[in-house]
Amino acid sequence: MQLPLCEVCHQPANQTCGGCKLVYYCSKSHQKLGWREGHKLKCCAFKVQYTDTFGRHMIATRDIKQGEMILKEKPAVIGPRTCCAPHCLSCGKKLQAMKMNDKYDFYKCSSCNWPMCGLDCEKAEIHAAECKIMTDRKI
Ligand SMILES: [Zn+2]
Ligand SMILES: [Zn+2]
Ligand SMILES: [Zn+2]
Ligand SMILES: [Zn+2]
Incomplete structure (x- = not known):
């Protein structure tokens, strides 16, 4: 099996981001660098996908704790x-x-x-x- 590649240096990586489990890193330092260079804005506990049965929907990318905040948005109308x-x-x-x-x-x-x-x-x-x-x- 091929190892996934580090988001930062594109070398084989064996660590995932704990926040989303969607991206990989070769080391703690590249995880920190990736976070500072924009992953903090993209990191979330779910992703949006499409299937013919359900259409567009969200699925969890890791275990989500009860009561944990996973999305914060300003309301369009109050x-x-x-x-x-x-x-x-x-x-x-x-x-x-x-x-x-x-x-x-x-x-x-x-x-x-x-x-x-x-x-x-x-x-x-x-x-x-x-x-x-x-x-x-x-x-
Ligand atoms: Zn790296
Ligand atoms: Zn992440
Ligand atoms: Zn008034
Ligand atoms: Zn009032």
Whole structure:
């Protein structure tokens, strides 16, 4: 059997990256070098593959511990579900009605009038763009 080749020097290698088990190295020092030269951005515990039965899917490249973080991405959209009890648009917490002028109601954003936690969440950066749209359109 032919030995796999080192990612760095392309000589026969017998060590794999412990993070992904996908790439090989001839030595610890080349593993460190490869990591610094960009493998740290590519190293992950899964790979994407294609089969006719399942289409495009991910498979683990090593054992993954329960609760281990394997992927971190910024969400494309953040917000409460369309059908749920009122949740704050900024922090996502479920809101508690407060007693105000003898009736129970939620704190409302002073600009768009949507229910939120309070002034801090109303002024939060994350709410600014939607607040302006909802205020302008009176949603
Ligand atoms: Zn090497
Ligand atoms: Zn790796
Ligand atoms: Zn909030
Ligand atoms: Zn608002």
